[in-house]
Amino acid sequence: MVNEVLIPHIGVITDIRKDTPDVKTFRVVGLDGKKVFEHMPGQCAMLSIPGVGEAMFSITSSPTNTEFMEFSIKKCGCLTSWLHAMTVGQQVTIRGPYGNGFPVTTDFKGKNMLFIAGGIGLAPLRSVINYIRDNRQDYGTIDIVYGSRSMDDLVDFREIEEEWKNEKDFNVYLTIDREQEGWNGHVGFVPSYVKEVNIPTDRTAVLCGPPIMIKFTLQALLELGFNKTQVYTTLEFRMKCGVGKCGRCNVGNKYICKDGPVFRMDQLQELPSEY
């Protein structure tokens, strides 16, 4: 009998990092100590604790990382709370990779890129940003605008400060929603910050974050003169199978788990706005 996609592999948690009060980043390898499978930036995997549940998460590590996969997970319900309670050495189940991922070897290649993230929306973008850092010659200038509720809610803050900011032709713009002691960076919402920074329109833009942020940031980009064909985003829907069969995650005739989660804004325009 052929393999069943719904039957998962075992993953071992080898490291847990607390990023923010409600986000932890987990390192996962297979029983043999190696990566369980290869992926492309923007693809996802189903993680599960048997008896608790199974859910989809972006693989936040870059495929250029040959040792392990990482997942940044926000605590928001049953499974994610259990995951947050886990310790190094414990096992989970994992299956994937799922989804189309970002077009890093085609549409993005040779381009100046603009990455815009809100909150946990950085998770899929971190994968592509680190992929670009490891294939630097294939891409132009990289601008990153990242915002969160507060300074403590910025995911991967250390990596951003110590690595991304020192990368050649990388411009990193951080912002938080409200004034906070100890923060001397920008304060304000992502969409208005994007307009303030006035990024040149020769960039290919990628937007990830809560729907409301995506909506207003897209508007800001269009006002700056960006075209919808230059702007990519990822969609999020409840998922069960990850392979276009359980019927749960469609928008119009597209399944987000299979045809997405990455969509170009002009493609989304052709679909019902049911997301």
Next chain:
Amino acid sequence: MKKIAYQNIDKLYGELASNLDLYMPIKKAGALNFEKYENGKEADIETLQTVKSVKDLFFPQVEHFVDFKTDGTKIDVIDTREIRSEFAIFGVRACDLKSLEVLDKVFLQEPVDSMYKNKRDNAVIFTLACQNPHASCFCKVFDIDASSPKGDVECHLTNGVLYLNPITEKGANLVNKLTCLEDATSESVDLNKQEIKAKIDALPFSNLDLSVFKGENLMELFDRKEWEELSKACLGCGTCTFICPTCQCFDVRDFKTNNGVKRFRCWDSCMYSEFTKMAAENPRKNQMQRFRQRFMHKLVYYPSNNGGLYSCVGCGRCVKKCPQSLNIVKVIKKLGDK
């Protein structure tokens, strides 16, 4: 072609069942459904339709496929998939047969669904032409020919005789083994096909117009204001999705036992409010949106992804069973005539 007198039909069932597992319409507590045939069970191939469709035999309502045993930090994964050997299904109507083609495009597409494929590969399907199509049938609209359903063996029950015509090699191999059959010629069956065709042509829904339902009208159909009125009475009970031969949505759930965790999949329904619910929001907040999803999927989304094949086979089950008398025929009529 082979035949057997209908009064001796139990011999055929008995002989088939002695060769392999036989599933067929069986009446239990007043409801007709596909079940395993055993001596003494009430088989019924005269009634036109089973309550649940044949999909239950390929994509069961509940299917347990993996166990997890946890020992300290360690998890063991135990494959519990059922592996079928050849089995026969008797009395499959043309609409249910066509529904398998619709399901194939979902489950056999890469990555292949191993559980569905295993059953599909091992089933020998005996169809049965519809002697008395019901007023709620509209298979003809989808170019389905209920007078000549091509399974592995095509059967006709006319004038007290059951005729069996093997279509595939698999069907012929099995039929040739059966000693209770006699050789037959095709005249009665040919005549019978004409009679059935005439009955179907005269059905009230046989001429529904599907011409607006195509991918290029996706946005326009989605935005039609008639959805409000069409869905107003919908209870979100999900009956229409469970009885539908082409509905394929499923959920994956875990069940804790004293001896580990069982993971199974089970039918789910896009008519339920929980179906798409997420932490922050629900993309389909009201019943109109969920109702629209079901019918847009059958008539527009699915065909646009599958070369124009509709994901409705006109079986009429939803027409008969919706407690609120809502159904796809009303949708086709309302949106189809603009």
